[in-house]
Amino acid sequence: LLTSDDPTAEAELREAQTLAQKGETTRAAERYRAFLHKRPEDRLVPLAQLGLGRILLEKRKDGEAAQLFGSVAEHPEPAVAEQGRFYGGVASERLGRHSDAIAVLAPMIGRTIEPAETILLLTTLANAYAAEGRQADAILTLSKLLEEPLTEAQRKSASLQLTDLIERKASPADIRRLLDELEPRSPAYRQTAVRALRDADAA
Numbered sequence: 001l002l003t004s005d006d007p008t009a010e011a012e013l014r015e016a017q018t019l020a021q022k023g024e025t026t027r028a029a030e031r032y033r034a035f036l037h038k039r040p041e042d043r044l045v046p047l048a049q050l051g052l053g054r055i056l057l058e059k060r061k062d063g064e065a066a067q068l069f070g071s072v073a074e075h076p077e078p079a080v081a082e083q084g085r086f087y088g089g090v091a092s093e094r095l096g097r098h099s100d101a102i103a104v105l106a107p108m109i110g111r112t113i114e115p116a117e118t119i120l121l122l123t124t125l126a127n128a129y130a131a132e133g134r135q136a137d138a139i140l141t142l143s144k145l146l147e148e149p150l151t152e153a154q155r156k157s158a159s160l161q162l163t164d165l166i167e168r169k170a171s172p173a174d175i176r177r178l179l180d181e182l183e184p185r186s187p188a189y190r191q192t193a194v195r196a197l198r199d200a201d202a203a
């Protein structure tokens with residue numbers, strides 16, 4: 001959505017983006033920083049901020065990333081601003097601002113386009129819900145996540161978290177709610193039903 005009047009600026013941004021795609025994140029971050037320092041008024045600045053911010057998230061420099069995303073979130077173009085809010089929500093969760101992350105990210109379920117962003121959204125939301133003690137919401141979110149095209153490591157991590165929440169942290173009231181809201185074919189339904197039977201037996 002954003003273009004520059006300066007072909008050199010376009011080329012510099014593409015170079016940084018290409019380096020990031022190749023996994024050369026240190027060099028890419030240097031290029032993004034140089035772009036932002038050299039061209040603070042260019043129309044491509046939000047894209048450089050997003051690119052640098054994503055690298056900083058990977059390196060767990062969440063505070064600096066959050067500042068960049070906050071700037072992008074104020075952009076007048078709605079689609080650009082939403083990208084800033086999305087990644088800002090991810091940074092907020094990592095910084096311990098779980099309720100802020102939920103407020104930003106929960107309305108975005110179903111609106112992401114890239115599979116990687118959908119996975120990041122659901123993973124972040126599940127963590128934020130769990131940290132806030134909203135175990136049923138965390139389980140519902142993880143159940144959605146397990147329907148996505150995850151890597152083996154991502155699937156194992158989500159499955160372990162789901163089991164822990166159902167077996168140890170969810171209350172009987174959470175389990176009753178989940179039985180009402182989960183589809184029988186959903187990844188979390190069987191474990192939830194088994195837990196419900198144990199709760200009934202204990203009662």
